[in-house]
Amino acid sequence: MSAEHMIKQLSVFINNEPGRLAHVAAVLKECNVNIKAFNIAESSGFGVFRAIVDDPGKAFAELSKKGLVVKETDVIAVPMINRPGGLLDVAKAIGDANINIEYGYAYANGDKASFFIRVDDAAAAVSKLKAAGVKVLTESEI
Numbered sequence: 001m002s003a004e005h006m007i008k009q010l011s012v013f014i015n016n017e018p019g020r021l022a023h024v025a026a027v028l029k030e031c032n033v034n035i036k037a038f039n040i041a042e043s044s045g046f047g048v049f050r051a052i053v054d055d056p057g058k059a060f061a062e063l064s065k066k067g068l069v070v071k072e073t074d075v076i077a078v079p080m081i082n083r084p085g086g087l088l089d090v091a092k093a094i095g096d097a098n099i100n101i102e103y104g105y106a107y108a109n110g111d112k113a114s115f116f117i118r119v120d121d122a123a124a125a126v127s128k129l130k131a132a133g134v135k136v137l138t139e140s141e142i
Contacts (some may be wrong), residue, residue: 004139006054006122007077010049010051010073012051012059014047015045018034033055033058033062035052036052036053037114038105060086066130075116076125079113080112082108093138094117099125100120103118
C-alpha cells in the first residue's frame with residue numbers, strides 16, 4: 001500500500017463560542033488554503049472542526065501559529081455515486097471487507113461524491129478495499 005492513498009485530515013479544536021469557526025476560516029483564507037471538505041462535531045464545551053484542505057502542512061503551521069490546537073490524522077477516501085443507495089453501496093463494500101469505521105463524512109458535487117473515513121488501520125483498510133475491487137482515492141483525486 002502506498003502513502004498516496006492516505007489523505008491528511010486536520011482536526012482543529014475550537015471553543016463553542018460565537019465567531020470561533022469564522023476565526024479558523026479567516027486563518028485558512030489568509031494563508032490561501034482551500035477547504036475541500038469538512039465536518040464539525042460537538043463535544044462538551046468545544047467543537048472539533050475536521051477538514052480536508054489543499055495544503056495540510058501549510059494550514060497546520062498557520063493554525064498552530066495562531067494558538068489553535070490542531071492534530072493531523074490519516075483518513076482514506078472512497079468515491080460514491082450521489083444517488084439513493086450510493087452510501088449503501090460503499091458501506092456494504094466496507095463492511096464486507098470487515099473494516100470498522102470510527103467516523104466518516106462526505107461531500108457531493110453533481111452526481112459524484114467522496115466519503116472520507118477514519119479507521120483504526122488505514123493501510124490494512126486500503127489493501128482490503130483494493131483487493132475487493134473498491135477504488136480508493138488519492139489526494140489528487142479529491
